[in-house]
Amino acid sequence: MSALQQYIDLYNEHRQLVNGHAPQALNDLRPAALEALQGATLPAKGSEDYEATDLDAIFAPDYGVNMNRIQFQADQLASFSCDVPNLSTCLYFFHNDIFVPGRTARMNPDNPVVVESMVEAQQRHPELLKKYLGTLADLSKPEVALNTLLAQDGLFVYIPKGVTAEKTIQVVNIFNASQPLMAVRRVLVVADEDAHVRILTCDHTQNPDGQYLSSQVIEIVALKGATVDYYDMEESTSGTARVSSLFVDQQEGSNVLVDGITLLNGTTRNDFYVQVNGENAETHLLGMAIEGGTQHVDNHTYIGHNAPRCKSNEMFKYVVNDNAVGAFAGKILVKPDCPRVEAYQGNRNICAAPTAKMYTKPQLEIYTDDVKCSHGAAVGQLDDEALFYMRTRGISEDQARHLLMQAFVADVIEGVRLEALKDRLYHLTEKRFSGTLSLCGVCGSTDCSKHDKIK
Amino acid sequence: MNNAQDKIPAPQQRDDEQILQSAAQEEYKYGFVTDVDTHVIPKGLNEDVVRLISRLKGEPEWLLDFRLKAYRYWLTLEMPTWGHVNLPPIDFQAISYYAAPKKKEDAPKEIDPEVKKTFDKLGIPLEEQMRLSGMAVDAVMDSVSVRTTYREKLAELGVIFCSISEAVKDYPDLVRKYLGSVVPYRDNFFAALNSAVFSDGSFVYIPKGVRCPMELSTYFRINAAETGQFERTLIVADDDAYVSYLEGCTAPMRDENQLHAAIVEIVVEDRAEVKYSTVQNWYPGDKDGRGGIYNLVTKRGLCRGYRSKLSWTQVETGSAITWKYPSCVLRGDYSTGEFYSVALTRNCQEADTGTKMIHVGHHTSSTIVSKGISAGRSQNSYRGMVKIAPNAAHSRNYTQCDSLLLTPTSGAHTFPVIEVHNDTSVVEHEATTSKINEDQIFYCNQRGISTEDAVGLIVNGYAKEVMSKLPMEFAVEAQKLLSVSLEGSVG
Numbered sequence: 001m002s003a004l005q006q007y008i009d010l011y012n013e014h015r016q017l018v019n020g021h022a023p024q025a026l027n028d029l030r031p032a033a034l035e036a037l038q039g040a041t042l043p044a045k046g047s048e049d050y051e052a053t054d055l056d057a058i059f060a061p062d063y064g065v066n067m068n069r070i071q072f073q074a075d076q077l078a079s080f081s082c083d084v085p086n087l088s089t090c091l092y093f094f095h096n097d098i099f100v101p102g103r104t105a106r107m108n109p110d111n112p113v114v115v116e117s118m119v120e121a122q123q124r125h126p127e128l129l130k131k132y133l134g135t136l137a138d139l140s141k142p143e144v145a146l147n148t149l150l151a152q153d154g155l156f157v158y159i160p161k162g163v164t165a166e167k168t169i170q171v172v173n174i175f176n177a178s179q180p181l182m183a184v185r186r187v188l189v190v191a192d193e194d195a196h197v198r199i200l201t202c203d204h205t206q207n208p209d210g211q212y213l214s215s216q217v218i219e220i221v222a223l224k225g226a227t228v229d230y231y232d233m234e235e236s237t238s239g240t241a242r243v244s245s246l247f248v249d250q251q252e253g254s255n256v257l258v259d260g261i262t263l264l265n266g267t268t269r270n271d272f273y274v275q276v277n278g279e280n281a282e283t284h285l286l287g288m289a290i291e292g293g294t295q296h297v298d299n300h301t302y303i304g305h306n307a308p309r310c311k312s313n314e315m316f317k318y319v320v321n322d323n324a325v326g327a328f329a330g331k332i333l334v335k336p337d338c339p340r341v342e343a344y345q346g347n348r349n350i351c352a353a354p355t356a357k358m359y360t361k362p363q364l365e366i367y368t369d370d371v372k373c374s375h376g377a378a379v380g381q382l383d384d385e386a387l388f389y390m391r392t393r394g395i396s397e398d399q400a401r402h403l404l405m406q407a408f409v410a411d412v413i414e415g416v417r418l419e420a421l422k423d424r425l426y427h428l429t430e431k432r433f434s435g436t437l438s439l440c441g442v443c444g445s446t447d448c449s450k451h452d453k454i455k
Numbered sequence: 456m457n458n459a460q461d462k463i464p465a466p467q468q469r470d471d472e473q474i475l476q477s478a479a480q481e482e483y484k485y486g487f488v489t490d491v492d493t494h495v496i497p498k499g500l501n502e503d504v505v506r507l508i509s510r511l512k513g514e515p516e517w518l519l520d521f522r523l524k525a526y527r528y529w530l531t532l533e534m535p536t537w538g539h540v541n542l543p544p545i546d547f548q549a550i551s552y553y554a555a556p557k558k559k560e561d562a563p564k565e566i567d568p569e570v571k572k573t574f575d576k577l578g579i580p581l582e583e584q585m586r587l588s589g590m591a592v593d594a595v596m597d598s599v600s601v602r603t604t605y606r607e608k609l610a611e612l613g614v615i616f617c618s619i620s621e622a623v624k625d626y627p628d629l630v631r632k633y634l635g636s637v638v639p640y641r642d643n644f645f646a647a648l649n650s651a652v653f654s655d656g657s658f659v660y661i662p663k664g665v666r667c668p669m670e671l672s673t674y675f676r677i678n679a680a681e682t683g684q685f686e687r688t689l690i691v692a693d694d695d696a697y698v699s700y701l702e703g704c705t706a707p708m709r710d711e712n713q714l715h716a717a718i719v720e721i722v723v724e725d726r727a728e729v730k731y732s733t734v735q736n737w738y739p740g741d742k743d744g745r746g747g748i749y750n751l752v753t754k755r756g757l758c759r760g761y762r763s764k765l766s767w768t769q770v771e772t773g774s775a776i777t778w779k780y781p782s783c784v785l786r787g788d789y790s791t792g793e794f795y796s797v798a799l800t801r802n803c804q805e806a807d808t809g810t811k812m813i814h815v816g817h818h819t820s821s822t823i824v825s826k827g828i829s830a831g832r833s834q835n836s837y838r839g840m841v842k843i844a845p846n847a848a849h850s851r852n853y854t855q856c857d858s859l860l861l862t863p864t865s866g867a868h869t870f871p872v873i874e875v876h877n878d879t880s881v882v883e884h885e886a887t888t889s890k891i892n893e894d895q896i897f898y899c900n901q902r903g904i905s906t907e908d909a910v911g912l913i914v915n916g917y918a919k920e921v922m923s924k925l926p927m928e929f930a931v932e933a934q935k936l937l938s939v940s941l942e943g944s945v946g
Contacts, residue, residue, distance in 0.1 A: 353878050356878060358874070360884075362886070363869060363870045363871070369862055369890040371889065373888040378882060379875040379880070380881040381881070
C-alpha cells in the first residue's frame with residue numbers, strides 16, 4: 001500500500017469522526033482534497049522538485065492521527081525557554097495538534113485582533129473562515145491535499161482593517177506522545193487592509209525518542225497595505241519529520257516577511273509559495289539552516305510576481321556538517337506585463353564535512369524585459385586565511401570556526417525586523433554552533449549528544 | 456542577401472511595432488534549396504529501415520547490432536517533455552531517415568557540381584587550393600559526407616580526419632573502441648534514436664603528442680525536404696594531443712519543421728586539449744514561428760586523462776527549437792572543462808541550452824559563461840548542472856549566466872542545479888537578467904550613433920567574452936551573424 005493510501009483509507013473509514021470534530025469550513029474543503037488525491041502518489045526522491053527529499057518515505061511509517069481529539073499533556077513550562085527576553089508576546093500552544101491558549105493569551109478584551117482555534121472561529125467568525133480558508137493552498141500538491149483531508153483544527157489569526165497587533169503572537173508547537181504520531185496543523189493568517197502583525201512560531205519535540213511527523217499548511221493573506229512578519233523556527237529532534245507548505249497572497253502595497261529557521265530537526269521539507277498579486281508589494285523571504293548529524297533540510301521557494309513594480313528579496317544560508325543533507329530550490333517568476341520588478345535571490349552554503357551534501361537550484365523565469373533580477377548561489381568553506389588570522393590572535397580553532405559561522409548566518413538574522421528576536425537568534429545560533437543548544441533549555445530532554453557539535 | 460536596412464524606417468519614425476516587424480522580416484540568407492538528385496529512402500522508422508541504412512553504408516555486423524540494440528531500446532522510451540520549449544509531438548514515421556545526393560554513375564568520385572556550388576555559396580569551398588589555409592573541412596549534406604579536405608596532409612602527421620562512415624571501414628578498431636563510450640545509446644531518447652539511425656558526421660583522431668596544425672571543421676547542410684539529419688561526431692585526442700574543431704550548419708527555408716538530432720562524443724586523454732566551437736545557424740522559422748529546425752542534440756566530452764582539457768564554445772542563432780547541453784565529465788585529476796555560450800533568440804525561437812559539468816577527479820575545475828539574448832517573442836533558457844562527486848576534492852566551478860531582454864514579449868530563464876558532495880570544493884553561480892541599459896544607449900545617441908547601432912555595439916560588447924574564445928575566422932563570422940540577426944530588433 002502506498003504511503004498516501006493508508007491515510008486516505010483512514011479518512012474514508014473515519015470520515016464521520018474527522019468531520020465531527022472539525023469546523024464546517026474545513027469540512028467543506030475535503031471533497032476537493034479527496035478528489036485531488038485520487039490516483040496521486042507522493043513524490044519520491046529524485047522526482048522533479050524533490051531531488052533530495054523522499055516525501056513518500058517520510059509519510060510511509062504508520063503514524064497515528066489524533067482523530068478523537070485526545071487532550072495530550074505537555075510541559076508548558078518548557079516554553080519559558082522559548083521566551084524571547086525583552087519581548088512581550090501573546091502565547092498559544094499546539095500540543096501535537098490540539099490548540100491551547102497560553103497564560104498570556106488573553107489580550108485586552110477591547111483588542112480587535114482575533115487569535116483563536118478554527119473550531120472557535122467557526123462559531124464566532126464563520127464568514128471570515130469561509131472566505132479565506134483554503135483559498136491559497138494548492139491541492140494539486142499531494143502533501144497539501146492530505147493535510148486538507150485530515151486537518152481537524154488549526155489556528156486562525158485575523159487583524160481587522162487599520163489595526164496593529166501590538167504584541168507579537170507566539171505559537172509554540174509541541175510534540176509529546178508515547179506513540180508515533182502525525183500532527184496535522186493548519187494556520188490561516190488574514191491581515192486586512194493596512195493591518196500589521198508579527199507572528200513567531202517554534203516547533204519543539206519533548207520526547208526525544210518519539211517518532212513524529214508534522215504536516216503543516218499555512219495560508220497568509222496580506223491585503224492592501226498590510227504588513228505581516230512570520231517567523232518560523234524549528235528546534236525538534238532527529239525523530240521528527242516536518243512537511244510544511246506556506247502560501248502567501250500579497251495585495252497592493254503589502255509587505256510580507258517570512259523567515260524559516262531550522263536549528264535542530266530530523267527531516268524537514270519546507271515549501272514557500274508567494275504570489276505577489278498587487279503593485280508595489282514587497283516580499284522578504286529569509287531562511288537559515290544549521291545542520292549536523294543526519295539532519296535533512298530542504299527548502300523550496302517560489303515567488304511569483306504577477307503585478308508590476310514589486311520588489312522581492314530572498315536569502316537562504318546553510319551550514320551543513322557531518323552526514324547532513326541540505327537542499328535549496330528557489331524560483332522567481334515574473335509574468336508578462338509586469339515591468340519594473342526587482343527580484344534578488346541568494347543562497348550561500350558551507351559544506352563543513354567531507355560527507356555533508358548540498359543541493360541547490362536557484363531559478364529565474366522572466367517574461368518581460370524591464371526588470372532587474374539576479375540570483376547567486378555558492379557552496380564553499382570557511383576562509384582559511386580568516387581562520388589563520390584568528391588563530392594567530394590566540395583564538396582556538398573551534399572558537400574561530402564558530403565566530404566565522406556566526407558571522408556567516410548573521411545577514412539572515414539581520415533581516416529579522418524585531419530587535420529582541422534578533423538578539424535571541426544570535427544567542428540560539430551561538431548555542432547551536434557550540435553544541436549546547438538543548439531542547440529549549442529546561443523542556444524535555446537535554447540530551448543533546450545526539451546532535452553532534454558543529455565543529 | 457537583401458539589404459535589411461532598406462526596410463527600416465528612419466529612427467525618429469520608428470515605433471515598436473515597426474521595429475519588431477522589420478526584425479522579423481530579416482531574411483535568412485542560407486535559405487535556398489539545392490536542386491540535386493537525391494536518393495531518399497521511404498519515410499518511416501522500423502527495424503528494416505535501420506538495416507537498410509546500415510546496408511546502404513556497407514557497415515560491418517557489429518555496427519548493425521549496435522544500431523538495432525539502440526532502436527529496440529528507443530522503442531521503450533517516450534519523448535521527454537521537461538524542456539522549457541513548446542516542442543510538439545514529433546511524428547517519427549513522417550521522417551525519412553536517409554537522404555544522399557546521388558553520385559554520377561560515370562564518375563562516382565566526383566562531386567556533383569550543384570553540391571559544390573551549394574558549398575561555394577555557403578562560403579565552404581571544397582577545393583583545397585581555394586580554402587583558407589589552416590582549416591580542413593568535412594562537408595556533410597543531408598546524410599552523407601561529400602568531401603573531406605586536407606585528409607592526406609593530415610594523415611602525414613597521423614591525424615585521422617574523415618567521415619565516420621569511412622572511419623568505420625578504415626579504422627574499425629578505433630571507432631568500435633570509442634563509439635558510444637561517452638554517450639551510450641541508453642543515455643536519452645534522442646541519443647537512442649541517433650544511435651539507431653545515425654548517418655554521417657566526422658571522425659577525428661589525434662595521436663599521442665600531436666598538435667593538429669590546422670583547424671578541423673565540419674559543415675552540416677540539410678537540403679532534402681521531409682528528412683531529418685542524424686549525424687554523429689567522434690573526436691579522440693590521445694595523450695598530449697591538441698585539436699581545435701569547428702562546426703557550422705545551415706538549412707533551407709521550409710514551412711514544415713525538420714529534425715536534427717545529433718550526437719557529439721569527445722574523449723580527451725592525459726594532458727590533451729580539445730576546443731570545440733559551434734556556430735549554429737539552422738533555419739529559425741519565419742516570423743510567425745512556421746517552419747525551422749528542431750535542434751535536439753546530445754554533446755558530451757569525457758576528460759579521461761590527467762590534466763586534460765575540453766572547451767566548448769557555442770554561438771546559437773538559428774533553429775526554431777534548440778535543446779542541447781554540451782557537457783564535460785571531468786574524470787581525470789586536474790582536468791578542466793569550459794563552456795562559453797551566446798544564445799540569441801528572435802521571433803518565435805525557443806532555446807533551452809546550457810551545460811553539465813560533472814566533477815569526478817580531484818582538483819578539477821570548470822568555468823561556465825553563458826550569455827542569452829532574447830528578442831521578439833522568443834524564450835531563451837539556461838539550464839545547467841554542476842555536480843561535485845565525493846572524491847572530487849578541491850574542485851572549483853565558476854558559473855556566470857547573464858540574460859539580456861530586448862523586447863517586453865521575450866523571456867529569459869535560468870535553471871541551474873548545483874550538487875556538492877564534499878567539503879573542499881567551491882562552486883559559485885551568478886545570474887542576472889535585465890534589459891539594455893538606457894543610459895548606455897543615450898550615451899551612444901549623444902555621440903551620433905543610432906539606437907540600432909548602439910544596441911549592436913552593446914550586445915557585441917556583452918557577448919565579447921564568449922566571442923573572444925572562438926577561432927579567428929569563426930569569430931568574424933559569428934559577430935556578423937549576431938549583428939545581422941539583431942538588426943531591427945530594438946524594442
